[in-house]
Amino acid sequence: MTATTLALIGVFVANRIARPMRRLAGAAEALGRGQSIEALPETGPDDIRRTTEAFNRMQARLTRFVEDRTRMLAAISHDLRTPLTSLRLRAEFVTDADAQQRMMATIDEIQTMTEAALAFAREESVTExxxxxxxxxxxxxxxxxxxxxxxxxxxxxxxxxxxxxxxxxxxxxxxxxxxxxxxxxxxxxxxxxxxxxxxxxxxxxxxxxxxxxxxxxxxxxxxxxxxxxxxxxxxxxxxxxxxxxxxxxxxxxxxxxxxxxxxxxxxxxxxxxxxx
The missing domain is CATH 3.30.565.10 (Histidine kinase-like ATPase, C-terminal domain)
Known part of the structure; x- marks a missing residue:
């Protein structure tokens, strides 16, 4: 009888530890693949609960970092359009045809790179x-x-x-x-x-x-x-x-x-x- 009771207690304790650990391992793997996951319930024994709390904080910081980086990239790409337009207008007044052509080609290249960066930022902000x-x-x-x-x-x-x-x-x-x-x-x-x-x-x-x-x-x-x-x-x-x-x-x-x-x-x- 005592052995059975101890075995049942052991199974209960093991499940109480294993369940949040499996949940944490699955969430860490999903996060590593770039998936969006909700904050994990902070339950279980003290050590596991503290580990889960740390994981949730880390996930929140990573999410904020990616969002801030994406917004910054989009803002920079967007703001570059105005000076590029100004440069293009100024280049049109250059009298040397060869110099004007080279300037326009450079401006076009910067414009293309800017548009590509902006498209990348927009794509990064969409979570599939x-x-x-x-x-x-x-x-x-x-x-x-x-x-x-x-x-x-x-x-x-x-x-x-x-x-x-x-x-x-x-x-x-x-x-x-x-x-x-x-x-x-x-x-x-x-x-x-x-x-x-x-x-x-x-x-x-x-x-x-x-x-x-x-x-x-x-x-x-x-x-x-x-x-x-x-x-x-x-x-x-x-x-x-x-x-x-x-x-x-x-x-x-x-x-x-x-x-x-x-x-x-x-x-x-x-x-x-x-x-x-």
Missing amino acids: ATRAVNLTALIESLCDDLADLGQKVRFLDSPKINYRCRPDGLRRAARNLIENALRYGGEARVQLDEKPSMVQIVIEDSGPGIAEEDFERVFEPFFRLESSRNRETGGVGLGLSIARATVRHHGGDITLSRMPRGLRATIALPRSHRGL
Whole structure:
């Protein structure tokens, strides 16, 4: 009788400790993937309650930091429009045609970068809900859409993979990598793969590739390779930064690697986040 009572008390105490710990672990994982979560109930034994309180404070601070950064970026981008308009008007009075053309080109480049930063800020301020989707169908439909537009995109045979994610954001990230492959490699081959610990979206091209020392630099905001300085072909250098940020919000990453001919971009997503 005594042993049974002690066992029941032990089970009760264990559940009282384990339940908030499981809840805290799940919330920490969701927060690491960029999901919006509500404050956790601050219950349980003293140590766990204090840990939960600290977690809630940390989450609130992180949320405020991201919101403040997004608002600041949007405000700076918006406020830059006025001086740019003033510069454009002044440039029109420059009598030297060559100097005027160079000034206008520089102003246009700053304007394009400003608009891109503002669009990024707006996108960052929108929080997309996480849901389970057929990831294979999502990426295949993206490839079909680009192929319908006349782009040389091939979706290779892939297993059906259900995955819990923010589908619009992940689709935009994949589209950016595919369009990069098309722009610099002339074609894109896309395939999904499953590994023991992750799901991969692999995009390959047949272009000249890039130097290994630039694999990380191309993800820096506004960084462009010398071969892509033209805004018509190289953009403003925000696309890959946004794509990597989106994938990292899902707990994954984007990596680049060289092939005998071409470049391979891999979106790696943790398999533990798959949907059922």
